[in-house]
Amino acid sequence: xxxxxxxxxxxxxxxxxxxxxxxxxxxxxxxxxxxxxxxxxxxxxxxxxxxxxxxxxxxxxxxxxxxxxxxxxxxxxxxxxxxxxxxxxxxxxxxxxxxxxxxxxxxxxxxxxxxxxxxxxxxxxxxxxxxxxxxxxxxxxxxxxxxxxxxxxxxxxxxxxxxxxxxx
Amino acid sequence: xxxxxxxxxxxxxxxxxxxxxxxxxxxxxxxxxxxxxxxxxxxxxxxxxxxxxxxxxxxxxxxxxxxxxxxxxxxxxxxxxxxxxxxxxxxxxxxxxxxxxxxxxxxxxxxxxxxxxxxxxxxxxxxxxxxxxxxxxxxxxxxxxxxxxxxxxxxxxxxxxxxxxxxxxxxxxxxxxxxxxxxxxxxxxxxxxxxxxxxxxxxxxxxxxxxxxxxxxxxxxxxxxxxxxxxxxxxxxxxxxxxxxxxxxxxxxxxxxxxxxxxxxxxxxxxxxxxxxxxxxxxxxxxxxxxxxxxxxxxxxxxxxxxxxxxxxxxxxxxxxxxxxxxxxxxxxxxxxxxxxxxxxxxxxxxxxxxxxxxxxxxxxxxxxxxxxxxxxxxxxxxxxxxxxxxxxxxxxxxxxxxxxxxxxxxxxxxxxxxxxxxxxxxxxxxxxxxxxxxxxxxxxxxxxxxxxxxxxxxxxxxxxxxxxxxxxxxxxxxxxxxxxxxxxxxxxxxxxxxxxxxxxxxxxxxxxxxxxxxxxxxxxxxxxxxxxxxxxxxxxxxxxxxxxxxxxxxxxxxxxxxxxxxxxxxxxxxxxxxxxxxxxxxxxxxxxxxxxxxxxxxxxxxxxxxxxxxxxxxxxxxxxxxxxxxxxxxxxxxxxxxxxxxxxxxxxxxxxxxxxxxxxxxxxxxxxxxxxxxxxxxxxxxxxxxxxxxxxxxxxxxxxxxxxxxxxxxxxxxxxxxxxxxxxxxxxxxxxxxxxxxxxxxxxxxxxxxxxxxxxxxxxxxxxxxxxxxxxxxxxxxxxxxxxxxxxxxxxxxxxx
Numbered sequence: 001x002x003x004x005x006x007x008x009x010x011x012x013x014x015x016x017x018x019x020x021x022x023x024x025x026x027x028x029x030x031x032x033x034x035x036x037x038x039x040x041x042x043x044x045x046x047x048x049x050x051x052x053x054x055x056x057x058x059x060x061x062x063x064x065x066x067x068x069x070x071x072x073x074x075x076x077x078x079x080x081x082x083x084x085x086x087x088x089x090x091x092x093x094x095x096x097x098x099x100x101x102x103x104x105x106x107x108x109x110x111x112x113x114x115x116x117x118x119x120x121x122x123x124x125x126x127x128x129x130x131x132x133x134x135x136x137x138x139x140x141x142x143x144x145x146x147x148x149x150x151x152x153x154x155x156x157x158x159x160x161x162x163x164x165x166x167x168x
Numbered sequence: 169x170x171x172x173x174x175x176x177x178x179x180x181x182x183x184x185x186x187x188x189x190x191x192x193x194x195x196x197x198x199x200x201x202x203x204x205x206x207x208x209x210x211x212x213x214x215x216x217x218x219x220x221x222x223x224x225x226x227x228x229x230x231x232x233x234x235x236x237x238x239x240x241x242x243x244x245x246x247x248x249x250x251x252x253x254x255x256x257x258x259x260x261x262x263x264x265x266x267x268x269x270x271x272x273x274x275x276x277x278x279x280x281x282x283x284x285x286x287x288x289x290x291x292x293x294x295x296x297x298x299x300x301x302x303x304x305x306x307x308x309x310x311x312x313x314x315x316x317x318x319x320x321x322x323x324x325x326x327x328x329x330x331x332x333x334x335x336x337x338x339x340x341x342x343x344x345x346x347x348x349x350x351x352x353x354x355x356x357x358x359x360x361x362x363x364x365x366x367x368x369x370x371x372x373x374x375x376x377x378x379x380x381x382x383x384x385x386x387x388x389x390x391x392x393x394x395x396x397x398x399x400x401x402x403x404x405x406x407x408x409x410x411x412x413x414x415x416x417x418x419x420x421x422x423x424x425x426x427x428x429x430x431x432x433x434x435x436x437x438x439x440x441x442x443x444x445x446x447x448x449x450x451x452x453x454x455x456x457x458x459x460x461x462x463x464x465x466x467x468x469x470x471x472x473x474x475x476x477x478x479x480x481x482x483x484x485x486x487x488x489x490x491x492x493x494x495x496x497x498x499x500x501x502x503x504x505x506x507x508x509x510x511x512x513x514x515x516x517x518x519x520x521x522x523x524x525x526x527x528x529x530x531x532x533x534x535x536x537x538x539x540x541x542x543x544x545x546x547x548x549x550x551x552x553x554x555x556x557x558x559x560x561x562x563x564x565x566x567x568x569x570x571x572x573x574x575x576x577x578x579x580x581x582x583x584x585x586x587x588x589x590x591x592x593x594x595x596x597x598x599x600x601x602x603x604x605x606x607x608x609x610x611x612x613x614x615x616x617x618x619x620x621x622x623x624x625x626x627x628x629x630x631x632x633x634x635x636x637x638x639x640x641x642x643x644x645x646x647x648x649x650x651x652x653x654x655x656x657x658x659x660x661x662x663x664x665x666x667x668x669x670x671x672x673x674x675x676x677x678x679x680x681x682x683x684x685x686x687x688x689x690x691x692x693x694x695x696x697x698x699x700x701x702x703x704x705x706x707x708x709x710x711x712x713x714x715x716x717x718x719x720x721x722x723x724x725x726x727x728x729x730x731x732x733x734x735x736x737x738x739x740x741x742x743x744x745x746x747x748x749x750x751x752x753x754x755x756x757x758x759x760x761x762x763x764x765x766x767x768x769x770x771x772x773x774x775x776x777x778x779x780x781x782x783x784x785x786x787x788x789x790x791x792x793x794x795x796x797x798x799x800x801x802x803x804x805x806x807x808x809x810x811x812x813x814x815x816x817x818x819x820x821x822x823x824x825x826x827x828x829x830x831x832x833x834x835x836x837x838x839x840x841x842x843x844x845x846x847x848x849x850x851x852x853x854x855x856x857x858x859x860x861x862x863x864x865x866x867x868x869x870x871x872x873x874x875x876x877x878x879x880x881x882x883x884x885x886x887x888x889x890x891x892x893x894x895x896x897x898x899x900x901x902x903x904x905x906x907x908x909x910x911x912x913x914x915x916x917x918x919x920x921x922x923x924x925x926x927x928x929x930x931x932x933x934x935x936x937x938x939x940x941x942x943x944x945x946x947x948x949x950x951x952x953x954x955x956x957x958x959x960x961x962x963x964x965x966x967x968x969x970x
Binding site: 024028 | 577654
């Protein structure tokens with residue numbers, strides 16, 4: 001595990017969209033006690049995640065799986081007395097992890113699906129059957145070419161698939 | 169006008185600086201300057217024989233302008249001014265310069281250049297001295313009486329001090345009874361004595377046997393010179409320091425304090441019952457009531473919102489002393505006071521805005537003040553903490569710290585006393601009910617005062633539990649009528665659900681509701697959190713920027729009782745010092761307005777940090793600025809702000825600035841381009857001093873021109889410096905938020921930015937002008953800045969002016 005000087009990693013986070021408020025944290029634990037995920041698993045604790053980040057534990061934060069466990073309910077962000085945008089900080093950390101190639105398989109599947117079919121989840125037989133039951137029209141294929149142009153313009157494709165052999 | 173005769177006194181500091189500066193050359197040079205009639209050299213001139221030389225010159229040689237080159241210029245200035253005043257010369261006709269720290273020491277490696285710079289400095293001082301004009305003293309009458317606003321601990325202590333010292337004191341309290349927040353707090357930490365106990369006045373201590381008593385038997389009301397006005401508030405403040413006229417509105421009490429014998433017959437017959445706010449609405453009281461059991465004044469009051477007045481009037485019938493008058497009206501009293509002390513205290517923040525704690529929704533969630541009423545043996549529950557929802561004793565009690573404080577959403581600051589209040593209440597409960605389960609949920613426990621940590625130790629010894637973690641939600645279980653506090657125990661990294669009968673919120677302490685209105689009436693400032701702002705937190709913690717108005721106690725920031733007392737005594741001393749002579753004497757070093765030029769633009773009234781400038785009708789339908797001589801502090805920020813040059817300082821006229829600019833830049837004597845540094849008399853000049861004292865080196869082409877505050881500098885001064893030969897200009901002021909005149913340094917920065925744009929428009933490199941914000945301990949930074957500026961200007965090459 002590499003340890004970075006805490007401030008360098010902190011500055012990297014605060015310079016990113018969503019990460020600006022991380023230094024406000026005074027470790028009161030409001031986020032942890034309001035978090036529905038922390039209630040179900042000991043693997044995830046937003047207070048501890050922020051603490052690790054502020055102490056410069058870059059690898060543990062960006063290579064571990066905890067940042068991906070946040071359910072984005074924003075309870076923590078609503079209640080944080082220091083106005084730390086906890087959920088947004090976690091998004092910033094996820095973006096940093098992706099840029100370094102640390103993408104969980106499920107997210108890679110989403111990205112691949114988006115590039116190939118224009119959808120996060122593929123159109124399945126089950127889904128079509130359900131739609132018919134509810135009287136909804138069948139889904140049309142998305143305009144993949146147009147989407148690819150947009151995603152290329154944002155740099156999405158390069159960021160997600162920069163690892164060799166990962167390209168769809 | 170009498171002929172100007174300048175006497176120049178050159179101190180070589182015991183011969184020390186003569187090793188660097190050529191004093192013979194300096195003496196010869198000074199002799200050639202027109203207007204100089206006497207030049208003397210000595211080892212020091214600010215005391216002893218040297219000072220006598222100056223006095224003799226004034227008396228016998230009829231010298232009427234004195235220029236002294238001396239180290240320690242500030243002390244020298246005072247000493248020389250006093251001496252010449254005694255000799256019959258106006259003390260403001262003296263100009264002191266420092267050839268040691270501003271010339272010899274920093275330029276000791278280039279003695280020839282230093283001597284040339286010394287000539288320029290002497291010439292500037294002489295040219296300025298020739299233009300100096302006498303400044304007279306003014307006397308303003310000061311009434312030896314003080315208004316104290318707020319009858320809590322702070323107000324009572326300050327009022328007592330001042331009355332003891334012989335001042336006429338008016339103590340105004342908005343509630344019907346004295347005591348403020350303290351009266352509800354039962355006990356105080358760290359002494360654990362009654363909150364209601366105060367110091368007895370010194371003259372009455374013998375009569376009351378001991379020196380400390382409950383407010384109502386302390387003899388407080390019997391202090392000569394002390395007038396207590398309860399049920400009253402300030403509605404208007406006029407006049408000026410030393411002579412304020414304050415209008416006070418007194419709400420009717422309907423009971424004559426002097427006749428009431430507190431027999432309680434009236435409350436027995438009164439048919440109206442309302443919730444008792446004093447007891448946190450945990451009990452009821454009648455429409456005619458007294459806060460029991462210990463209050464001043466010991467007289468009942470009628471709650472006008474609840475009373476049926478003449479419809480009922482049963483109390484009037486039974487009152488044995490005929491003390492009740494239902495027709496009493498609101499009355500206004502005008503007080504003439506010399507000084508005002510604000511002691512309006514603080515209050516508990518209403519935590520109902522913090523939705524996750526459900527205060528106001530779940531009745532078993534209470535604040536500290538509400539708990540304090542329960543813990544009062546005379547209170548609504550007789551000293552037992554109960555569940556307000558069903559009246560049952562509370563056995564499991566959870567305290568939540570930092571509620572609405574240290575919270576950027578509501579009040580970002582730490583209220584400083586809530587940790588100790590929680591420890592106090594937790595131990596009080598444990599003492600009375602050892603089986604009670606008491607838990608304190610905290611982020612940090614702050615016990616910074618004397619004996620405070622022992623309080624924390626005692627709480628742990630008694631079995632109070634501490635959970636490090638801030639609860640995220642309080643949940644109510646209706647089946648068991650129990651509260652559940654959700655919190656992470658951070659040290660165990662475990663989520664806890666604490667069951668509680670009663671949850672106590674340690675809420676933020678915030679300024680009193682009327683702080684803003686009062687500040688506006690008094691013309692003083694509030695800080696970012698809404699508390700009354702002191703002049704200077706380090707050195708003038710009870711003064712405001714308005715002379716004669718002082719602040720103390722919780723009105724300035726939440727405080728415990730010992731600190732409140734300290735603060736109140738300090739305010740009393742300051743007010744006494746201000747009024748003790750019955751007059752305010754001041755040198756008229758103030759700004760004056762040329763009414764013919766004044767363009768009625770309102771810039772200066774808005775900018776003046778002291779509210780000293782108002783717009784007055786000129787009589788021709790136009791207005792002109794007018795400076796209050798008593799309020800003006802002489803900083804000159806108005807001068808720097810005036811777009812038409814209609815205001816000037818009596819102690820630094822525009823002609824004097826111009827003369828100094830020209831003189832300082834008339835001799836170079838170095839191979840480097842001239843740089844002029846405008847410095848303020850406060851931190852900026854101190855930084856220049858300290859660079860010399862510490863023997864820092866910087867080149868002799870840098871010349872310093874002192875002004876009272878950098879706020880006085882106008883764009884035209886900067887342009888004038890360039891025209892007179894400066895290749896670079898520095899402005900050296902206090903830190904932007906540390907300006908001794910509040911806004912001067914910031915205004916100077918704006919002026920510098922504006923001048924930079926102008927320079928650019930003229931085709932002059934804007935980097936020839938720079939602002940520096942330095943303090944005394946940054947002498948090295950001044951030397952560095954002087955060097956860098958010189959190098960920069962050298963690189964830019966000579967300035968070509970058309």
